[in-house]
Amino acid sequence: MRFKLYLSIDKHTFGNRLPFNYQYELSAVIYKILAGTNQAFAEWLHDNGFVSDKKIFKLFSFSRLQIPQYRMEGSFLKILSDSAEWYLSFLPERSTQEFIQGVFREQQFELGNRQARIRCRVQSIEMLSLPLFTEQMSFRTLSPMCLTLKRENGTDEYVAPDHPMAKELIRQNLLDKYKAFTGNDFPNHDAVFDFKVTNQPRSSLVTIKADTPQESKIRAFGCNFQLTAPVELMKICYDCGIGSKNSLGFGMVETTKENNKQEN
Template sequence: MRLSITLHFERPFIIPYNYPHYLYSFLLNAIRLSDEDVARRVHNNKRDVKFVASRFQPEGRAEKVENGLLVESGAVKLHVASTETALLRALIDGLGRGRERLHVMGKRLLHCELELDETPEHLSGKRFRTLSHVNVYYNNPPNGFKQWDLSPVGQPNSPFKNEPEIWKRLVFENLKSKYLMVYGEPYNGDFDIKVLTKNPKSKRFFIKRDEKTGKPIYTQAWEFDFKMWGEEKLLRVAYDLGLGMRNPHGFGMIEIEKRLR
């Protein structure tokens, strides 16, 4: 299930370039206003059903400034999806309660409008695009790296001989783990994904500071068009919970390209 949300903030409103922390905090606080238990599940239990969010998208004119996009109207569009209706209900209720209480970078939420998106009937073989950057990382890769953010088309300095194949395998493994959470049984079918963009755009995001050293931790993620094939139940998991990792922070939301529906 997927929601389209138009958020109206105090002006002038800036969509931060480094949006993941602000986006996650905003959504988690909205859920918490309605249901503390659901918010606790989202934040503390990594092996629980989650949600996926798009990045903030400006409504109307936007201008690049030092730390983000200045949105003249104060209105931004956001998409949120999940397989768990209780989570989305808590989010909807929390947004209603959160007027003047929820904020992003000090700017209060004034009001919002919500719509339930139509669910596509078939996903296999369709052309998709990313609504938020896709992040896939590998802990303890070769050559001594502590963590490596994988590109869907490979990188010149990659520690892997065939980075795109590793990326594809990790995407599939991540989807299978989500499938197990949603349906309570392992996925035994096939899956394939083909990136159609020759040179996907990437972006570096600040995630958090290391608890021991205090040094900033960054991640790299990519945007691209693609097709995927598999059983519809698995592809529905990708549609409702996102591709790759860090989905509640605004990574991995996808949609069928509108011109090709």
Template sequence: MRIALELSHRNRYLTLPVNVNHLISSLIYHIVSNSSSEYAERLHEQGYRLDKRTFKLFTFSPLFPGGHRRWKMNRDGTMTTDARSVSIMISSGKAEFIEHLVVGLLHQPYVQIGRQRFKVETVKKLEPPELGDDMRFIMLSPLVCSTKLDGEKYPKFLLPGDEEFKRVLLENLLGKYEALCGQSYEGENTELRVEVSEEYVERKHGKITKLITLKEGLPDETKIRGMLAPFRLRVSQSLMEVGYYCGFGGLNAQGFGMVKVENR
């Protein structure tokens, strides 16, 4: 399920950090805790477990300025818009997460992102698209696939041209499916094919990644690189639905891997 929030503010201009992901993620946990502090703490600390791996099974989009406005990037690492409102989509394959989120919003008509205060104007459930086993998506936020060998300090971020990309993406979907459904995937088709839009790659001169800094300026600051390009995905419908609602790739709860259906 997906919901969209419209948030208004009273400032002439709205300025936020460019690397705002961790602030939004923290806000989501805070809103959920208004409904159930126990659930929010369990989700944050443990998530949905699968052996030694954990999945949060939710993701969110960037903040979109209202009125067809855009963000202006400033040299000091902030972004500014004159839009009087912003919107954000939040998505999860877990109904209980969305339920706690909506109930939490009923208890919190105002929210804080960094130093900015917003009024929650609307909370809207989005109509689900028809998903099949062959879909074309537009990335709303970067898709992160990575591997990390024993003894290495930093992960290796993968792109569709890398040999391990498809394997890592598929294993991630299978893990989420099991964490979401409570059982192993038993479908016959476990093949995955992904094709990035060649026209887009050519238009962007091959620059189809985006670097985002999490917890910028803090001791545990982390730089993440992900793919940001339209792509075609062929995989079973069940796994397609998992990726659409829970996010594709890793770090979904930090705002990575959210897509929308092309031409929708």
């Protein structure tokens, strides 16, 4: 279930600059808003999520802010627009239209850090209609895709979507999410599956919990891609993101015009 939030930006209270790395702060905004109206739901979402073979999935994703006009100033964004759009997508059925629209309606929140922050207000929220899901679809990332391989020492190696292992990482991640959500293994593990990047991936190094002892850096990639998969897995990709760390703002996707060409 996907929502489009229309935000107004108050540039007078704190200014009009935002750190380039603000995904972790956006994630915190979601949890804070949920906690303000339904503490039990927020705690469940944050602390538990859905579990598959000891892996925890939060099963939601979100985009970066879609800002019409801005410019880069070092490691900051100078926002020139008075408005922005923000996409949120939830797989859990408990996140009904009425619940999410009620939770986020007219919310006001601050985003950024001590060096640069803005104040935003939710002007309106719209539930978006689902695309027609087929077994082959084209997408583009609204937030960069994070794919991880485990090294022998247990640390993560971040790989690009054109890496030889990317296809299998994505396939297994979608199967794990399906099991976490339904409680069952996907019934057809031999189903046709393919993943192809259709443009040059764009690398981003995203800082999480900047300027704290817990600071970490995640390498992620924006790209366009074509996915071939059963419709059930295609819907999971659309609703809660591709790859890992979706609830930190990675891997949200939208369909592209190529899908319309396939339908015509």
